[in-house]
Amino acid sequence: MTISPQAFTFVRELVRAESAIVLETGKEYLVESRLVPLARAGGHADVDAYVADLSKRRTPAAMKQVVEALTTNETSWFRDSDPFTALRQTVFPALAKTRSNRTLRIWAGACSSGQEPYSIIMTALDTPELAGWKIELVATDLSEEMLDRSRKGEYSQLEVNRGLPATTLVRHFERAGLNWRINQSIRERVEFRQLNLTRPFPPMGRFDIVFLRNVLIYFDLPTKRDVLKRVRQVMTSDAHLFLGAAEMTMGVDDAWERVPAGRSSVYRIREEQGTCVH
Amino acid sequence: MRALIVDDSRAMRRIVGRILEGAGFEVLEAGDGQEALDVLEGLDSPPELSCVDWNMPVMDGFTFITEVRKRPEWRSITLMMVTTESEMDQIVRALAAGAHEYLIKPFTGEAMLEKLDLLGLLPTTTGV
Numbered sequence: 001m002t003i004s005p006q007a008f009t010f011v012r013e014l015v016r017a018e019s020a021i022v023l024e025t026g027k028e029y030l031v032e033s034r035l036v037p038l039a040r041a042g043g044h045a046d047v048d049a050y051v052a053d054l055s056k057r058r059t060p061a062a063m064k065q066v067v068e069a070l071t072t073n074e075t076s077w078f079r080d081s082d083p084f085t086a087l088r089q090t091v092f093p094a095l096a097k098t099r100s101n102r103t104l105r106i107w108a109g110a111c112s113s114g115q116e117p118y119s120i121i122m123t124a125l126d127t128p129e130l131a132g133w134k135i136e137l138v139a140t141d142l143s144e145e146m147l148d149r150s151r152k153g154e155y156s157q158l159e160v161n162r163g164l165p166a167t168t169l170v171r172h173f174e175r176a177g178l179n180w181r182i183n184q185s186i187r188e189r190v191e192f193r194q195l196n197l198t199r200p201f202p203p204m205g206r207f208d209i210v211f212l213r214n215v216l217i218y219f220d221l222p223t224k225r226d227v228l229k230r231v232r233q234v235m236t237s238d239a240h241l242f243l244g245a246a247e248m249t250m251g252v253d254d255a256w257e258r259v260p261a262g263r264s265s266v267y268r269i270r271e272e273q274g275t276c277v278h
Numbered sequence: 279m280r281a282l283i284v285d286d287s288r289a290m291r292r293i294v295g296r297i298l299e300g301a302g303f304e305v306l307e308a309g310d311g312q313e314a315l316d317v318l319e320g321l322d323s324p325p326e327l328s329c330v331d332w333n334m335p336v337m338d339g340f341t342f343i344t345e346v347r348k349r350p351e352w353r354s355i356t357l358m359m360v361t362t363e364s365e366m367d368q369i370v371r372a373l374a375a376g377a378h379e380y381l382i383k384p385f386t387g388e389a390m391l392e393k394l395d396l397l398g399l400l401p402t403t404t405g406v
Contacts, residue, residue, distance in 0.1 A: 018293070022384060076392060157364060157382050161389040165396050166380035170370055 003032045007051035011035070011066060018067045034069040075115045076163035079213070083242050084123050086261035087209075091240050095208055096129040098238065103134040107207040107234070109197060110215035111139035114150030115159075117190045118182055120211065122172055125186075138204060140195035147192045153182040197227050206236045214244035221252065228253035232269055241267040279399070280325035282306045284314040284342060285360070286334040290383075294329055294360060297387045301394060302401050303327065311337030315345060324355050327399055330377075332361035332368070340375060347376035356397050360385075 003011075011031050012023045023031060032047055039050035054062055078084045095104060104124075108117040117139035124135050141147050160169055160180045173180045195201065197215065210231055216224050228249060231241065241256070242264075243249070249256035249267055256267040281303040283291050288309075295305040306325060308314035311334060318324060328346070330339040337345075339359060346352050358379040359372045369380050379393050394400050 017289075076388075081395060158384070158386070158389070161382055161385045161393075163389075163392040163396070166369055166373055166377075169380075170366065170373065175366055 003028050003035075003051075004048050007031075007048045010051055010055050011070070014063060015067055015070050018063070023070065031070065035066065038065060038069060075112055075159075077115050077160075077168075078119045078123075078163050079116065080245055080264075081163070082262060082264040083211075083213070084119060086264040086266065087120070087123050087242075088127050090261040091209065091266060092124065092127045093129045095238075095240075096127075096133070099208070102132065103136065104130070104209065105136045105205060105207045106138070106209040107204065107211070108137065108139040109195075109210060109212040109231075111141045111150055111192070112146055113155075113159075114139070114146075114153060114190075114192075115155075115162075116211060116213070117150070117192075118153070118186055120209075121186050121189050122168060135189060137190045138193060138207075139190050140193050142194070142196055144194055147194060150190075151187070151192050153187045154179045155182070156180075198223055201230055201234060204234055206234055207239060208236055209240050209242070210235060211242045213242055214247070216247050216252075217244065224252045228256070232256075235269060237269060239269070243267060279327070280304045280306060281327040281329060282308060282314060282317060282325045282355075283329050284308045284311060284334070284339060285329075285331040286310055287331070290331070290360075294390070297390050298327075298329070300387075301391060301399075310334040311339060311342030311345070314342055318346070318352060324352050326354070327356045327358065327394075327397075329358050329360045329381075332359060332363045332372075340372060343372065343377050344375050356399060358393060358397070360390075 008028050008031055016022055035047045035050060039047045042050055042053070044050040044053060054066065106120060108120060111117050117137055121135065121137060124130050124133075139150065141150070154176055156179055160173065169180070172183050172186055174183060175181075198219070212231060216227065219227065232255060235241065240261075248258070250258070255270055257270050258265050259268050279302060281298045283294050283298070283305060285291050285294065286309050291307050295307065298305050306317055308317050313336070314328070314330075315337070330342055332339040339361065343357050343359070346355060346357065357377045358381060359377045360381045360383065362383045364382045372380055379397055381390060381393050391400065
């Protein structure tokens with residue numbers, strides 16, 4: 001099933017008028033895949049029927065939904081900003097005082113297209129307390145396709161517009177045709193590996209910091225509980241866990257305590273657990 | 279808070295204006311750099327933000343930000359280039375001339391809000 005040229009033209013004009021983003025010919029698959037959920041939710045047989053109905057009614061709320069469906073899927077750099085401020089101002093300096101080997105191990109557990117692990121490395125580079133430290137960052141994702149994208153480190157103009165300060169772009173990226181590529185010195189600091197969070201983890205050693213943001217929300221309660229338990233087992237006793245803003249351990253796995261870190265919060269393993277070694 | 283949008287495209291001024299109004303800004307507009315300087319001259323106090331296109335007739339955006347930075351009374355204005363110009367050396371030049379941020383067209387509303395968040399110009403700076 002593909003979207004008809006008429007429906008595509010209507011959506012393209014709508015998105016261009018409302019957001020200045022141009023959906024070029026060849027992006028039919030994108031329009032189709034993003035509008036299928038809206039079409040289904042509205043009880044339409046397919047995207048063409050949904051767009052035909054939309055073009056007739058032109059309800060502002062529905063038009064807005066279409067524009068948002070087609071424009072809000074890029075992952076941001078330094079997503080939500082506060083966790084990265086907390087990392088630089090609170091978490092990194094605290095850990096820097098307690099690690100005599102001048103090495104930090106970090107795991108980004110659902111790295112998607114790579115913005116999160118690269119944001120973590122750039123934040124570490126901006127932390128004076130970590131000057132000269134070795135940062136070992138393991139970034140994992142379920143999707144090999146995402147991992148390949150992440151390893152390449154190439155991002156479109158739209159993607160580098162998302163949350164990346166211009167000074168950081170200039171400092172850490174180079175042009176690659178129409179795209180931007182993150183510098184090799186950053187790329188080579190991240191090890192990308194395929195990993196399914198719902199299965200037993202492969203040997204990875206222990207981590208001082210774990211990022212597991214906006215992924216638990218997709219799991220049911222027993223799976224969340226199981227994942228959090230196994231995450232504890234790969235963390236040092238004084239490690240820090242970052243979850244998404246809408247996620248928490250309370251009522252899921254009470255072995256964690258929530259600790260404020262700047263305007264953000266992190267999770268630490270409660271001392272009485274005593275299951276982890278440093 | 280007020281924002282001055284400097285762009286020769288009326289459609290672009292409307293799009294940017296709508297995003298900024300949604301973020302709580304009162305919006306002023308100018309069609310080129312010279313007109314924008316005239317708008318600033320006529321104000322009792324400068325706006326908090328100016329979003330500036332690069333290529334415009336009469337006076338371009340790069341010249342405009344250079345002129346704004348010469349005036350101490352306008353030092354408090356946060357300047358953001360909003361342009362299709364996307365070469366590395368142009369971004370570097372704009373930042374060196376006094377632009378605080380640089381947003382490349384085309385962009386989404388979220389991208390602009392995230393830039394405002396970086397600049398501390400959202401009412402709640404807790405992320406978007």
